[in-house]
Amino acid sequence: MNLAVKTVSKTLYYTCRLLSLGYLAITAYAIFCLLSGAWMELQEGGRRFVITWPFSGTPFLLGHYNLPYILFDFLLVTAFYGWFFYLAGSVFRLFYQPRVFTENGVRQLNRFSGTNLFLPAAGWLLAAIFSSLEKEALLLVAVHFILGVFAWLLAAIFKQGVNLQGEQDLII
Amino acid sequence: MPIIVNIDVMLAKRKMQSKELAEKIGITPANLSILKTGRAKGIRFDTLEAICKVLDCQPGDILEYKAE
Known part of the structure; x- marks a missing residue:
């Protein structure tokens, strides 16, 4: 791979890892605050919650204070994006390795593809059953589905690449 | 495969070991x-x-066609 590809993929890898860490930390922090009541206050007669930045009164996370919303529209979404960016980072990492076409690459792409094809749709279905949904949510599900299809096609190309690489290795 | 590689035969004729040949031609054992x-x-x-240079032979000494 040329230097530009390596630089871009490395940058995207670190960005995705950072975003993943951020989302997972937000999820963990929100769970902690919602369970313990620390750095959290209820508003509008207990209908809405406000989670503030730690050791400050500045609002950070806002939402409806009921279990279906907290589970399916809030925690599930932040946890999903934590996982999504982790997997996206793993995919970008493939492009700056000395060997691009590997079985590990195919595995990473299949994992990323499966996550985008099925998890948002499943999450949307759960949220539709137990909670209320905004129209934009379906658009996001569609975007993730298309991304999943692209990753699936890319995985097929990588699989072919692995086979060709294997044959190439047998030309001495 | 109908193409037979006879490196072993040539190695025996030249009294050379595989490892030595690999080193001299620059490939791994x-x-x-x-x-x-x-x-x-x-x-x-x-x-x-x-291979031909190190074993002092012709490609035909190393490769052979045998119909299956």
């Missing part, structure tokens, strides 16, 4: 073993040239 056991999909001209 593992790749030479792939070549010798007929698992290789192909052989590069420069590898063939190096």
Whole structure:
């Protein structure tokens, strides 16, 4: 791979890892605050919650204070994006390795593809059953589905690449 | 595969070990073993040239066609 590809993929890898860490930390922090009541206050007669930045009164996370919303529209979404960016980072990492076409690459792409094809749709279905949904949510599900299809096609190309690489290795 | 690689025969004639040949032609012993056991999909001209040079032989001494 040329230097530009390596630089871009490395940058995207670190960005995705950072975003993943951020989302997972937000999820963990929100769970902690919602369970313990620390750095959290209820508003509008207990209908809405406000989670503030730690050791400050500045609002950070806002939402409806009921279990279906907290589970399916809030925690599930932040946890999903934590996982999504982790997997996206793993995919970008493939492009700056000395060997691009590997079985590990195919595995990473299949994992990323499966996550985008099925998890948002499943999450949307759960949220539709137990909670209320905004129209934009379906658009996001569609975007993730298309991304999943692209990753699936890319995985097929990588699989072919692995086979060709294997044959190439047998030309001495 | 109907193409037989006779490196072992030439090595025996020249009283040379596989490891020594691998070193002299600049490939790994593992790749030479792939070549010798007929698992290789192909052989590069420069590898063939190096083998012929080191073993002082012709490509026909190393490669043989046997109909299946």
